Amino acid sequence: MSCELCLEDGGIILYQTSLLRIVLATDVPGYTGICRVIWNEHVQEMSDLDAVDQGYLLEWVMKVEHAVREVLQPDKINLASLGNVVPHLHWHVIPRFKDDTHFPAPIWGAPRRVAPARPFAEDLASRLRAALIAQH
Amino acid sequence: MSCELCLEDGGIILYQTSLLRIVLATDVPGYTGICRVIWNEHVQEMSDLDAVDQGYLLEWVMKVEHAVREVLQPDKINLASLGNVVPHLHWHVIPRFKDDTHFPAPIWGAPRRVAPARPFAEDLASRLRAALIAQH
Numbered sequence: 001m002s003c004e005l006c007l008e009d010g011g012i013i014l015y016q017t018s019l020l021r022i023v024l025a026t027d028v029p030g031y032t033g034i035c036r037v038i039w040n041e042h043v044q045e046m047s048d049l050d051a052v053d054q055g056y057l058l059e060w061v062m063k064v065e066h067a068v069r070e071v072l073q074p075d076k077i078n079l080a081s082l083g084n085v086v087p088h089l090h091w092h093v094i095p096r097f098k099d100d101t102h103f104p105a106p107i108w109g110a111p112r113r114v115a116p117a118r119p120f121a122e123d124l125a126s127r128l129r130a131a132l133i134a135q136h
Numbered sequence: 137m138s139c140e141l142c143l144e145d146g147g148i149i150l151y152q153t154s155l156l157r158i159v160l161a162t163d164v165p166g167y168t169g170i171c172r173v174i175w176n177e178h179v180q181e182m183s184d185l186d187a188v189d190q191g192y193l194l195e196w197v198m199k200v201e202h203a204v205r206e207v208l209q210p211d212k213i214n215l216a217s218l219g220n221v222v223p224h225l226h227w228h229v230i231p232r233f234k235d236d237t238h239f240p241a242p243i244w245g246a247p248r249r250v251a252p253a254r255p256f257a258e259d260l261a262s263r264l265r266a267a268l269i270a271q272h
Contacts, residue, residue, distance in 0.1 A: 044212070045201065045205075045212075045213050046198065046201065046213070046215060047198050047201040047202050047205065047213070051195070051198075054194060054198060055191055055194070058190060058191070058194050059187070062182065062183050062187075062190060065181065065182065065183040066183050069181075069183065076180070076181075076218075076219065076220050076223060077181050077182070077183070078216070078217070078218045078219075078220070079182060079215075079216065079217040079218075080214070080215065080216040080217075080218070080242075081214070081215040081216075082212075082214045082215075082216070082242055083212065083214075084212050084214070084232060084239060084240035084241070084242070085240045087212060096220060103220060104220035104221045105220070105244065106216075106218055106220070106242065106244040108241065108242040108244050108245050109244050109245040109246070110245070110246060
């Protein structure tokens with residue numbers, strides 16, 4: 001079985017450990033700064049990991065959440081592990097703004113408005129990376 | 137400020153600890169078995185908790201995920217902490233089936249099909265509660 005997240009990075013790599021990688025998503029129209037924490041091994045569900053790995057993955061999701069809050073100052077953070085299309089364990093860390101395309105609905109429904117342009121800043125990846133590393 | 141999850145249980149109570157409660161949602165049309173893990177204190181983001189509380193909350197989300205998998209045998213689990221409308225920390229544990237209303241899309245978009253009826257079994261709450269307690 002070919003799995004997209006086994007074959008590809010899934011975004012711009014911000015950080016890697018032996019067990020997981022953190023990427024900046026570039027494939028969500030209208031949204032800038034969505035990060036993903038992708039478990040490297042092909043596992044379907046969070047509950048398929050043992051408690052130690054679950055804790056380790058959460059720790060990194062939280063580091064990403066802190067970095068995203070610091071760099072982008074969103075009104076809200078959305079966290080999700082869905083994987084219905086690509087059933088390879090990965091977490092979305094989504095900065096939400098009150099004037100974004102879908103707020104307060106989740107980003108996966110029909111858009112409610114045209115949001116102000118938030119251009120994909122060239123230095124966003126490096127700022128997020130710096131904020132991640134600073135937490136060590 | 138009045139917060140719905142400060143004032144109301146948010147569903148049928150399955151289990152409570154001093155810090156959180158687990159409820160069975162009854163307010164999502166077409167879906168049976170969605171559970172929520174609600175932090176009792178009014179906190180907005182997962183990253184507003186300290187690491188110990190984050191780990192404790194994750195532990196309970198995982199217990200719920202195990203219970204939901206055992207009782208409902210879904211094709212996939214979706215986990216999400218959104219809170220855009222009610223910014224009071226809570227996790228959704230959502231059993232997904234390949235023939236449900238939205239699969240493989242998230243449940244928050246437009247439905248893709250009419251799903252087979254999955255009646256709200258009267259004993260569902262007690263079966264989930266038993267599966268939760270059995271993990272101690």
